[in-house]
Amino acid sequence: MKKLSSFKQYILLLFSTYKLFFKAAKLVAIFVVLLAPIQALASVIAINSAQEVVSQVSNHQSYFNQLIIWIIATALTQLLPPIATSVQGILTDKLTGYINVSLMKKSQKLQFLAIFDDSNYYDDLKMLKDDAMWRPTNLIVFGVAILQQLLTFIFMLILLGRYNLWLALALVIVMIPQSISYYRVQQEAFETMVTRSKNARKLDYYSDVLLGRRDAKEVRLFNMFPAIINNYLSLFKSTRKEVDKVRIKQIYISTLFLSLLVIVSGIGFFWFSHQVAARLLSVGVLLMFISVIASLSNSLSVLVTDTSMLYDSLLWIKKYNKFQNYTDSFENGSQELQTIHDYQIKNISFTYPFSDTEVLHNISFMVKKGEKIAIVGENGSGKSTLIKLLMRFYDPSNGEILVDNIDLKDLNIFNYRQKLSATFQNFSKFKLSLFDNVSVFRSSDEQLVKSSLYKVEFNKDLSLDTILSKEFANGTDLSGGQWQKIALARDFYSQAQVEFLDEPTAALDARSENEIYQRFLAENQGKTIFFVTHRLSAV
Numbered sequence: 001m002k003k004l005s006s007f008k009q010y011i012l013l014l015f016s017t018y019k020l021f022f023k024a025a026k027l028v029a030i031f032v033v034l035l036a037p038i039q040a041l042a043s044v045i046a047i048n049s050a051q052e053v054v055s056q057v058s059n060h061q062s063y064f065n066q067l068i069i070w071i072i073a074t075a076l077t078q079l080l081p082p083i084a085t086s087v088q089g090i091l092t093d094k095l096t097g098y099i100n101v102s103l104m105k106k107s108q109k110l111q112f113l114a115i116f117d118d119s120n121y122y123d124d125l126k127m128l129k130d131d132a133m134w135r136p137t138n139l140i141v142f143g144v145a146i147l148q149q150l151l152t153f154i155f156m157l158i159l160l161g162r163y164n165l166w167l168a169l170a171l172v173i174v175m176i177p178q179s180i181s182y183y184r185v186q187q188e189a190f191e192t193m194v195t196r197s198k199n200a201r202k203l204d205y206y207s208d209v210l211l212g213r214r215d216a217k218e219v220r221l222f223n224m225f226p227a228i229i230n231n232y233l234s235l236f237k238s239t240r241k242e243v244d245k246v247r248i249k250q251i252y253i254s255t256l257f258l259s260l261l262v263i264v265s266g267i268g269f270f271w272f273s274h275q276v277a278a279r280l281l282s283v284g285v286l287l288m289f290i291s292v293i294a295s296l297s298n299s300l301s302v303l304v305t306d307t308s309m310l311y312d313s314l315l316w317i318k319k320y321n322k323f324q325n326y327t328d329s330f331e332n333g334s335q336e337l338q339t340i341h342d343y344q345i346k347n348i349s350f351t352y353p354f355s356d357t358e359v360l361h362n363i364s365f366m367v368k369k370g371e372k373i374a375i376v377g378e379n380g381s382g383k384s385t386l387i388k389l390l391m392r393f394y395d396p397s398n399g400e401i402l403v404d405n406i407d408l409k410d411l412n413i414f415n416y417r418q419k420l421s422a423t424f425q426n427f428s429k430f431k432l433s434l435f436d437n438v439s440v441f442r443s444s445d446e447q448l449v450k451s452s453l454y455k456v457e458f459n460k461d462l463s464l465d466t467i468l469s470k471e472f473a474n475g476t477d478l479s480g481g482q483w484q485k486i487a488l489a490r491d492f493y494s495q496a497q498v499e500f501l502d503e504p505t506a507a508l509d510a511r512s513e514n515e516i517y518q519r520f521l522a523e524n525q526g527k528t529i530f531f532v533t534h535r536l537s538a539v
């Protein structure tokens with residue numbers, strides 16, 4: 001993660017976080033934000049009324065009213081925190097839901113695949129998704145605490161400043177640099193440990209390899225545990241060394257500024273005691289001074305710790321804002337077709353975004369409705385790329401694709417894609433039910449799902465609501481060939497007019513492959529089919 005360049009940026013991001021709270025749950029957010037100043041005010045009123053009670057008692061005056069105020073303010077300081085915690089919980093849930101849904105809705109707007117070609121952006125995207133469950137909690141807990149402690153700090157200074165403005169100013173002068181330098185050191189520690197350290201990703205990777213499902217077989221077969229744990233430990237130790245340096249710096253700085261704070265407080269204590277002894281101020285004011293100093297240093301230390309705890313979550317919000325503002329060059333067309341008759345591919349060339357190598361050069365051909373086209377070529381010659389262009393996952397760099405004489409760019413993409421179906425080379429294995437894996441939410445026809453599975457010879461005895469992943473309760477796992485049959489069943493299920501099959505049978509045994517092809521061709525006589533393969537026998 002990149003460092004936040006200035007404190008100003010930090011504040012701006014903090015504001016955009018509050019804005020997000022309001023968007024996610026207006027009323028609850030207002031309640032949460034209002035509780036912060038009320039809590040801050042209650043604590044300052046409690047100190048002030050305690051001072052009044054002591055002064056009035058020592059002057060033999062009636063102190064009843066101030067006592068009532070003290071009781072109410074103290075009750076509020078005790079009662080409000082648990083209420084605030086519960087309401088913050090509600091806001092956190094709403095914010096988590098809001099952020100996750102807004103990320104998914106934004107992704108729906110990105111109809112090109114170009115974003116996944118940008119390695120930087122892909123990293124950001126992964127991090128946004130991975131952290132979306134817990135970052136909102138941090139944002140609320142620390143975001144609200146910062147507001148409350150800041151207000152408490154200001155109110156306490158005002159209380160003190162009424163008696164000695166210079167002392168209040170001196171405290172600010174000592175405390176602010178201490179908090180800034182402390183904040184900087186915290187930030188540096190964070191950067192060293194999590195961000196700047198090139199090792200952090202590697203550490204993550206090592207634990208992933210040993211704990212995850214992906215590499216579980218090799219890791220056990222080759223007993224890779226001791227070696228990887230060793231690698232982890234030695235890398236961890238060297239990373240920690242850097243962090244320890246920063247922590248020691250933190251001890252020096254804190255000691256320096258805290259000594260200054262003790263000196264200023266001592267001077268303050270002396271001044272207030274002197275004033276009370278000379279009967280210029282009442283005893284209550286001395287009590288107020290002691291309470292204010294305790295409260296000031298408490299709220300300052302919470303403020304500093306929470307500010308640095310919030311730091312990485314604000315960097316996350318920065319990525320969130322960046323993703324929300326991301327636009328690709330995709331523009332949807334408005335024309336709609338009932339039936340797709342022919343394709344005219346005219347002189348198309350294509351270079352992937354963030355790449356210099358031209359993958360397709362000056363390709364032209366024509367396909368009529370119902371034709372079955374085989375695309376054959378060497379590895380890496382651009383067959384899958386051509387299919388991606390025909391589905392408008394990218395626009396050609398040059399040339400045009402005409403569908404019934406209309407430029408593909410002018411067609412409404414949702415209407416157009418509704419008429420297509422595809423089995424991709426690396427098709428999706430959704431961790432959803434068998435039913436959803438075949439229908440992929442196009443419609444909900446149980447009979448059609450069953451007959452599609454029958455036609456691809458999927459003969460594993462499973463109920464349609466079995467989840468196809470061991471990661472979920474009662475889920476199951478399939479073989480490579482069984483998965484490929486499910487991907488093909490999606491095509492049998494579809495009412496599409498155009499089918500794209502990219503190496504759809506690589507994992508099937510020879511007998512299944514032949515039978516499924518025969519059935520597929522017999523069933524799809526009227527459909528246009530683009531068929532990518534290396535197997536000339538299949539062609």
Ligand SMILES: Nc1ncnc2c1ncn2[C@@H]1O[C@H](COP(=O)(O)OP(=O)(O)OP(=O)(O)O)[C@@H](O)[C@H]1O
Nearest residue numbers: 117352355359377378379380381382383384385386
């Ligand atoms: N997103 C991408 N960004 C940059 N280059 C890419 C991208 N995807 C593919 N390529 C490159 O484009 C070229 C064509 O890839 P493509 O997948 O279309 O080939 P193919 O003919 O389908 O290959 P195969 O027979 O191995 O499946 C390859 O050199 C590949 O490395």
